Amino acid sequence: MKRVGHPEPARDGDDGITRRAALARVAGIATLPMLLGVFDADAAPLAYELKPERIGDGVWVVRGAQEAIDRKNGGAIANITIFDTSDGAVIVDTGPSKRYGLALDAIVRQLTGKPVVRAYLTHFHPDHVFGNQAFAADAIAAPKGVVDGLADLGEAFASAMYHAAGDWMRGTEVVAPGRTLEDGTEQIGQRRFRAQTLAGHTASDLVLFEETSGLLVAGDLVFLDRAPTTPHADLARWRHSLDALGAISDRALVPGHGPVESGARGVGQTRDWLAVMEETIRNAFERGLSQNEAIAEPLPEWTGRIALARYEYERSVMHFYPKLEAGSWPRIDRAG
Amino acid sequence: MAMRAALKWVTLVASAMAASTATAGPAADPLGSVMWNDMKAQFFGDAPVVFDDRVKVSIPSIVENQAQVPVTADARALGDVKKLVVFADLNPIQHVVTVLPVKAAPYIGLSMKVEQATPVRAAALLGDGTWHVGSVYLDAAGGGCSAPALARKDADWSDTVGHAQGRMWREVDGSARVRFRVRHPMDTGLARDNTPAYFIEKLNMRASDGQSLAEVEIREPVSEDPTFTMIVRLPVSDKALTIDGRDNNGADYRSVIPVAWRQSDAAAAKPGAVK
């Protein structure tokens, strides 16, 4: 069980508590102001409780919560994969914070009795890479696009994460991978990791296939039962990547977010979501709806079974509307 | 810093809650903002004010980018509105826009900058001199995965300033829905680097005979490269809408949007009908 984060009663957006309830909470606390200090002093240190699920011989996944980043989950929303090898442990992605990285390092040593000798990063989003600090930079490998993206936006991500996850982030700093990963195969102990850089969720999305286990780690190119995020998405390239993954989707697949199973459902559902999301937004845009009107548009009934469907749809409206406006409206000023 | 802002808000709300229990009544601010009395004095003076849910303010449930928060204010349910004002109590500059809907709907969509959680309000002035106010509370917590570009990277705006893009749709009732975007830095003058205030301060929408359909006073909180959605009663015979803009440096911008060139979209399109 994860402990509740920093006692900051005014926050209400991420956990779906209504404004009214938040005000009531604040009002309740306001009548007992002396409690605030006590609450602060009593707050136990935040601790991630990682529960690795064994998905194969010497292979585990630490599942992320199917939630938005908030002060209760501390940003632990992405899946982390752990491989035991005869030469040391290999992990894919490092989690959302220094604190998480340290907890991950501990659990890996507990499971394998070995330190992490390689941490692959699937892409540059903060819920996947801000645990880097717990590992030797030289053990961390990512494609050039991930390294560059993190150099460019890492600090901005950090401030956004502090904002969203609060005290869980304490002490977290951006750590650049010490190794630039080329596409190809790396042998570590008895295992062979085949790296392929695709794109679409971001400009650089690493997919790892581990040959001895037959496991495909797809990063955020695949979401399952949780709506995909699109702040850096290129939908055409994403579809292209899903086509490539679709060809091998009979294998066990670890999505960036969601349960581990044969890849077909995750690849198909991600493709279906992207289609519905894009079509709904484009349709609203072509009818001249404002962003807020587009946000209020209905989604197909099946999306109700996907965690955070409306939340991510709403975010996607805000990601794509400005691009559609800048990219498709004709010039109307006289100089043009 | 975010934390300090949130805690400040707690303090504000807490004292406001205490105040509003004492003065509970029909004119009490439903959001209990301690700034409400200041806002009332600033925007309405001594005029009568009522809170009215028919004045709708729409915002997203999450702030994805603090520099670009979409806000739609809609007082169409009130009928004949003389003036529509949008403001945010806890913004460094509270006033966002004022619309004079001469021959237009009391409606505007735009994006604005916010620095912290704040009430966002729309106030509609009726012919009897009463202000009708709709309010929502905007929580400024971000999604965590987005990186708001708080400082503009493209310093060389001079090549593109005033460039405009847009479209217009003839609605089934004969009015025209117009959406357009103007390239402009919209600097608030509050940035730490002492960039002076530089923003579009006025838009005037005109029919082909020159008559004014809507006037919009724009203030610093409106986002960079502002995008507006409005609904004007453009005469049915008119082929285009003229938009005249002026910024606080005195530069004039003129745009002309051809009307209803894809009329079928607005009337025929329904969700899911395309593709």
Ligand SMILES: [Zn+2]
């Ligand atoms: Zn991601």
